[in-house]
């Protein structure tokens with residue numbers, strides 16, 4: 001794995017350590033009568049890996065979509081390095097925010113290298129169509145772009161497969177290629193939506209190392225994941241979404257020890273939660289039954 005941090009062409013450039021990279025305030029997203037995300041604040045600072053967790057349907061992907069211009073939030077604003085992000089996804093990428101998707105979105109019939117080159121189109125003057133059609137403008141910029149794409153493939157561990165079709169890669173490598181393609185836009189912030197979904201434990205550990213290496217390149221990371229071990233090993237901070245609202249935010253130990261988080265995942269009530277009185281009643285009845293002397297026939 002190389003860790004060349006060179007940024008080229010029109011990349012936004014590195015940022016000072018500790019600077020707020022992402023600042024989402026009061027983000028709300030409604031779909032008709034359904035509020036999928038409600039008044040969520042979240043910051044990511046440079047040098048940080050931040051996790052976003054929550055049960056299925058909690059609003060995590062919807063929140064990502066609000067950050068990346070796929071959705072325009074019903075309320076709230078999203079700033080990247082102090083500037084409000086535009087509401088079109090290609091402009092968000094150009095501003096310095098890249099993402100991967102829960103469902104892999106590669107160009108299946110293009111090679112590994114071509115997929116990464118397409119990811120560079122926001123950083124070259126030639127643009128997407130020129131990249132796809134390999135027009136004269138693209139050819140001129142091709143060499144530098146290809147060098148950078150190969151650096152990224154080395155970094156991600158797929159250089160030897162540069163000419164393989166994306167669709168022929170094993171699943172874990174397709175996920176890696178998606179990350180390489182996102183990195184090709186030279187982001188300052190990378191959003192990963194379930195990067196280890198479908199991976200075996202070995203691939204998951206390798207992805208953990210990869211995300212640390214990306215952070216060490218100077219790219220802040222916000223990651224959605226259901227694998228708790230992955231999240232708690234990896235993240236400096238974790239925010240928990242439940243039914244569209246941010247329930248808890250803190251370091252791994254704080255979040256793991258918060259009974260509301262356990263309750264949200266396991267469906268167990270916490271102190272003062274609705275239903276707590278009924279649960280106490282059932283528990284008392286069970287304790288009484290246990291304490292009662294058993295009849296001979298029960299033995």
Ligand SMILES: Nc1ncnc2c1ncn2[C@@H]1O[C@H](COP(=O)(O)OP(=O)(O)OP(=O)(O)O)[C@@H](O)[C@H]1O
Nearest residue numbers: 031034035036054055056057058059060061062063
């Ligand atoms: N385009 C949409 N139109 C209507 N409802 C939507 C839309 N997208 C998401 N939702 C709803 O918003 C809620 C949040 O969904 P979302 O996919 O953001 O959750 P999630 O936390 O990412 O879940 P998972 O972990 O299962 O991926 C769900 O009730 C979902 O059905």
